Structure formats: C-alpha cells, structure tokens
Amino acid sequence: MITNLAFAYDYVSDIPWDKNPAFAFSDDTDKYLSAFKHVVEFIPTPDLKIRYTDMVWDFNPYFKHMNDDSVRIIFNGLPGDLVDYCKFFVLHKIMMNKKISTVNVRFSDFKSIINQINEESNGKSFVLITTDDLLDAVKSRNVSSSTAHNLYEALYQVYYFIINNYKIELPVDLGIIKELGVKAMKLTKTTVDEDKIPNIPEEFFKKIVSMATSVMRDEKEEYNIRAFCCELIMLTQLGLRLGDLTALTLDRLHSMELKKIHKTANYIHYSSLKPSKPHSPMLEFDIYCSPLCAEAYNTLKKIRNQCQFYKDNDFLFILDPVKNSRNDFPVSKNRFNLMYRQFLFNYLPEDAQRPWGGIKPVKYITWSKEKKQIIPYMLYVPDTRQYRVHLCTELYNHGVSLVFIQKYMGHLTAYMLGYYVRPKTDFQEDLDFSGKFIKEVAGDGITPLGGDNNGEELQTQIKVFINAGNYNVYDDIDEIMKAFGDKIVIRAKTGGVCVKTSLIPCSKDKRSDRIMCAYGLCPNLFHMFYMADVSYFNFKQMQKTYNANLKSGHKISAERELEKMKDVLHRRLIPELDQLDETMSKKGMDYVLEHYPMLYDIITNEANIRKEIATWMNQN
Known part of the structure; x- marks a missing residue:
C-alpha cells in the first residue's frame, strides 16, 4: 500500500507512513492516485514542495495567481501529541477529494476549540478532554446556529478520524456531538438571515x-x-x-x-x-x-x-x-x-x-x-x-433578476442567489421596490409595458394621483406610498411587476388568477425595458426545450413550445428592446448602463438578438 500511496510525494514529501493509521488509507483503489489532482491545479516545483515535517503547509504554490490563507494550513500551536493525528487527518480528507480550503476550516475550528480548553484548564491533556468540555467550549462562544454547526462538525470529523483510525479510547461521545450539529443545522434553516452579510450603510x-x-x-x-x-x-x-x-x-x-x-x-x-x-x-x-x-x-x-x-x-x-x-x-x-x-x-x-x-x-x-x-x-x-452585498443590492433594487445577479457575480448554485441579496417572500410591503417603480413611471417617464396595453393609462392615473396631492415624486416617495394605501398594491415578479388597482381588477376565480399570474398573462402584470435580460434568458431556455422535444420525436410538444416562444417574443422581448432603443436615444447609453448595468450583454449584442428573434418568429 505504501507503494501505491507514494504518488503523494509529488505534493507532500517524506510522509512517515509507518506512523500513519494505515487502515484510514486501506481503500486501495485508483481514486487515491488522482486525489490531489482534484483539489489543486498543478504539481509544484521541487523547491516549493511541502515537507511533512513543516508546521505550515502552504498550498498556494499549487494554484495560479493565488495568495490566500484559506489554503495555508497552520499546525503551530497544537499540543504535540495531536500534530501527527491532524496532519494525517488533512492528508486523508484531501485524498477523499475534499477542497483544501474546506479541510482547513474543519481543522482550524477543531484546533481553536482544543486550544481554548487547554487555555482555560491550564493545559489539560487531549486524552482527558471530555464531551462536556467540548460542549461547554462551543456554548461559551455564544455564536450563531450556523457557526455552532461548523464547530460541532469540525469536532465530529477530527475525533471520528482519530478514534476510528488510531483505535484510541477517548472520553468523547461522538453521537452527542453529531446530534447537536444536526440540531444546529436545522435551526440555521429556520433562521436563514442570521449569518447573512449586511449591507454597508x-x-x-x-x-x-x-x-x-x-x-x-x-x-x-x-x-x-x-x-x-x-x-x-x-x-x-x-x-x-x-x-x-x-x-x-x-x-x-x-x-x-x-x-x-x-x-x-x-x-x-x-x-x-x-x-x-x-x-x-x-x-x-x-x-x-x-x-x-x-x-x-x-x-x-x-x-x-x-x-x-x-x-x-x-x-x-x-x-x-x-x-x-x-x-x-x-x-x-x-x-x-x-x-x-x-x-x-x-x-x-x-x-x-x-x-x-x-x-x-x-x-x-x-x-x-x-x-x-x-x-x-x-x-x-x-x-x-x-x-x-452593496453592488448586488443595488442591482436588485434596480429591477435586476436574481438569476442575472447569480450569473453576473459568478455564482453557480441557486443557494447563493439569496446570500448577498435577501429578497422578501411577500413584496407587498417592499417599499423600496414599490417606490422605485413609482419614480420610474411618474418621474422618469418610463411607460409600463404589458398589462393588456394599459400601461399608459396606469401611468396617467399615477401622475394624476401624485399631482392631486401636490407631491414631489423624488422627494416625497414615502408619503406617496402611504397615501396609496391599498389603492395601488405593487409586488415584484420574476421579470416583471404586479400592479393591482381598481382600474385593473384581478380575476374573481382564484385558480384562474393563479394560472394567469404563473404564465405571465395577468392584466396586472407589467414589465419594463430593463427586464430584457430576463426575457432573453427565458427565450434561450425555450429554444433548448424546443430542440430537446424535437430531438426526442415529441413534435406536438415542440410545436407548442414554439408558439409559447413566439408569444413571449411578441409580448415581452420585442417591446422591451424597442423601449430600450427609445430610452438610449433620449438619455444615452451611459445613463442606461449606469442605472441598469445588467443590460450590458443585451446592448452589445442587440443586433444579433434581433436577427435571432426574426429567425424564430419565421420558424414554422
């Protein structure tokens, strides 16, 4: 087995396999042969190679253009009897294809708790540390449920490795630690905002x-x-x-x-x-x-x-x-x-x-x-x-979809959509969003599109209301929103805005109302030129669905998708592009990009998008 693990010497030299918990690496399969390659970019030069005896394992040279403490693992400060255990824990996790930064977080949290106990107990030996010692140390920190989960998880993983691979009996109940970690994670899901990063005033x-x-x-x-x-x-x-x-x-x-x-x-x-x-x-x-x-x-x-x-x-x-x-x-x-x-x-x-x-x-x-x-x-x-957070929030407050923000900021998972921007689930009381919409319609002169072509009428009525109250749309927006009360209720929708007024009542049939809202057919649903990125995204998704149905031989489904696509183009994307051109003609491209930076791709590729639209509109 030592021969099979010798590949690790390309990354960490002189590993004393005679000291290692051999059974931890006993899964003698090909996956170990490429383990490091899954978590680093390249093999470093010999002079930058990590030596096992080093007390700082700096993996930065294994990545291009990186100088980050997240991949710099520091073993200094650990009690002497723990150093080898932790070094092999790190090696084992990397060989299980865990990201070095993640391994470092687990190890560092474990090290932090152990050192806290040592300091408070005047050097208590690791083999004498109990479950209560560990739990008291975590509770004393008065941290959020998310941080508590991370601490419990770190303790569980390192202790599990040591107990099971070195066959050492320690006065620690892993079941209790795991259970508390799970409880902390469940609590985190019910208090999703407690660890979110706040905006800068x-x-x-x-x-x-x-x-x-x-x-x-x-x-x-x-x-x-x-x-x-x-x-x-x-x-x-x-x-x-x-x-x-x-x-x-x-x-x-x-x-x-x-x-x-x-x-x-x-x-x-x-x-x-x-x-x-x-x-x-x-x-x-x-x-x-x-x-x-x-x-x-x-x-x-x-x-x-x-x-x-x-x-x-x-x-x-x-x-x-x-x-x-x-x-x-x-x-x-x-x-x-x-x-x-x-x-x-x-x-x-x-x-x-x-x-x-x-x-x-x-x-x-x-x-x-x-x-x-x-x-x-x-x-x-x-x-x-x-x-x-500030940039994401500015984009969101200017009507940019969370899907676009996800792509714009380089996030690949839906979880991150709400990490830097925390949208409300009910936008009826989102006064920032509502106030922005009113300013655009009554102050900036942007006529809402859609709404069964009632955008101009809606704009006129909003202006009449504001003028009658002698309000300034820019300075008195809070008073305007209070005065609206339930006369005008504004909610954000994906790629649009729902405006409910006595002029445009909802359907009396709740089921029909939900269906019309879901499919963007409701007469209360309006949209603006700066939502063209969402409409274009939907257009591209429909193309994929159409092609997939066609390839699978589902001709009727493909035809239906094509009709839906043409409807979206006719009702949304084409009017939005037309309004975009009109706005740039009046206010200039700099103004548009400053206020709606998410339109950069749309503006720079508009000619090609127009050709793409024409091709699909003529598709039979």
Missing part, C-alpha cells in the same frame, strides 16, 4: 468612495496609499471577491464600441477560482466597469512603475515593502486589510470610530508620537464582502 459607503477617489487623484500622496485607493475604488464598483480582485493583471480592462449609439462601454474580464474546478480551465466572466472604476484601473496601471517590483510581474495591484510586510504577489488579504484599516483610521477617523449598523468593530493598534506609546482603537471596518 449608504452614508458610510459614499464617504469611503469619495475619500478614496480624492486620495487616488492626489499626485502628492505616497504611492502605496494611492495604489490601495485605486484598488478599493475598484472593489466598491465591481464587488469582486478580494482574491479575484487582487489577481487582476494589466490586460483585464477592455472597451467595446457600440456603433449603433456611438458610445464606448468598458468592462473587466476576469477569472474566478472559487467556482472553478481544479485542472479545468478557469471560469471567466465579464463585468461592467463604471467610468470611476476605469479611472481607478488606468490610474493604477499608470503609477505602478513607481513600485520597485513593477518589472517583475504583471499584476495590476502591487505594493512597495514596508516594515513587517511580505511582498509576494498577488497581494495577500492580510496586507490589503492592514492598509484598509490604515486608510480608514488616517483619512476617515471620525467615521471609522463611529458605530455603524451591520459593521463589526475591529481592534486597531497604532503608535502615538505625542504619547510615545502604542494606542489601541476600535474601528468600524466594512467587511470587503459587504461591497459585494
């Missing part, structure tokens, strides 16, 4: 962007802080994962000429590691780049030659060395976050020390020249993921 967000922009444009500022502010601005505008942002290279900003409207659109083309599979091409995405973001990108590209490392790599964001800094690239999350705190403390001291809802305080220590001593402060520092 808009006031604080605007101050951060404004100050970062000012520093970026100030040529007298020191290079490192200007470079950081460029990167921070890009984070606020793009909402990328921090690892994807710091890995951007010099060739990622692109422009596209939109000849039809004589405008230029900028976009960032990036690769994302998180949703990608190892040993497969990295998944790539295009994301709209606002004018401010493009300015930050170009400024950083221009000034980076002030950094001593600018010739050594092609990363966009590089920093000069400072005391206690590491200069490996891409810039590590730790160094980015250190500069992030320094920026807030030095340039927004009052705001950074002011409590903000949804932002957790962190300790920041700095040297005081006046007092000649180290002074600790508590800073309110938005998590970098909160900028992702």
